[in-house]
């Protein structure tokens with residue numbers, strides 16, 4: 001029925017095979033205790049899927065972004081949850097693009113082999129939120145180290161990662177001409193500072209996401225762990241955002257396909273009043289509409305991936321694709337719950353779990369309003385609002 005785009009069909013088939021080893025029951029048990037899917041992440045790492053974007057010279061498979069999108073879409077489509085590890089794919093890009101030769105040689109092969117996990121991305125703070133350049137975490141150079149003080153929130157997977165990519169202010173905001181200047185990016189080896197300047201506190205959320213608050217109290221980071229040039233870190237983070245948005249959009253498309261397939265199957269087999277419920281257009285149409293939304297989002301994401309791979313700025317498609325895909329997965333989730341009636345709420349059907357999980361993507365990693373603002377200002381040329 002679906003998947004008219006058969007791009008990376010072999011990768012999708014292999015990922016689906018791996019995911020079959022991690023059925024709904026596996027995720028349900030973890031969901032109950034808010035546990036981390038270590039076995040699943042290890043399996044993806046061992047199969048090389050999480051190193052898809054790492055170049056071959058550093059031990060990865062050097063695949064294009066569309067292949068990474070196919071991997072993550074398939075993970076979601078099979079009912080698994082890539083949120084446990086998706087960040088590794090796009091955070092790594094900051095080291096690859098802006099790290100020096102020593103950093104690349106030291107970290108990338110170990111990330112590719114799974115010896116080191118780079119899953120944590122410390123950008124958001126409780127007071128600054130979306131207004132990233134107002135962040136308050138400060139890194140002060142003292143000799144051959146930086147001393148970091150401050151706090152992050154929603155640092156996902158911090159407890160299950162060895163490394164964190166951290167954005168901190170190195171020059172006070174009132175001493176820079178542009179507020180985007182004076183921010184720097186660091187590779188923090190959390191193993192060396194945990195309990196010694198670094199405290200991690202998990203936040204329980206409505207879905208199993210292993211997100212945390214992270215506190216820095218005179219945390220020492222070797223100066224050699226600064227990525228690129230001091231003060232230019234915001235630009236480095238922005239550089240990775242199109243890839244991040246396209247990959248998250250691919251995950252939402254995978255979620256939408258999972259919900260739609262479940263809905264169609266159930267609508268055909270559940271018989272009431274002497275006929276399948278799917279024969280009623282009141283049941284059929286919301287599923288058909290979600291399908292149309294998903295296909296439209298998929299086409300935009302595909303276009304974004306093509307532009308990205310051709311070296312053309314995919315900002316417009318990456319933003320639109322992320323927004324449309326997150327809305328499509330939500331519409332599909334809503335249709336799926338409604339189609340299943342009471343069973344949509346029963347944990348053993350996995351629908352309520354996926355429903356909770358997919359809601360996040362209208363808020364994180366970027367909320368819908370901020371995407372609309374990008375389109376309004378940067379694509380349509382309307383006045384800047386902030």
Ligand SMILES: Cc1cc2nc3c(=O)[nH]c(=O)nc-3n(C[C@H](O)[C@H](O)[C@H](O)COP(=O)(O)OP(=O)(O)OC[C@H]3O[C@@H](n4cnc5c(N)ncnc54)[C@H](O)[C@@H]3O)c2cc1C
Nearest residue numbers: 121122123124129130154155156209211364365367369386
């Ligand atoms: C489960 C989870 C995991 C996350 N993982 C990470 C992570 O690993 N690393 C990380 O750094 N961050 C992470 N985040 C943070 C996420 O990126 C932010 O939650 C998101 O960017 C929104 O920021 P905020 O929560 O501070 O909301 P706020 O910035 O406070 O915004 C609140 C609302 O106001 C709207 N708003 C704000 N300003 C404007 C404006 N100018 N115009 C119109 N609307 C506006 C927003 O769209 C939003 O709906 C995660 C968040 C969650 C919930």
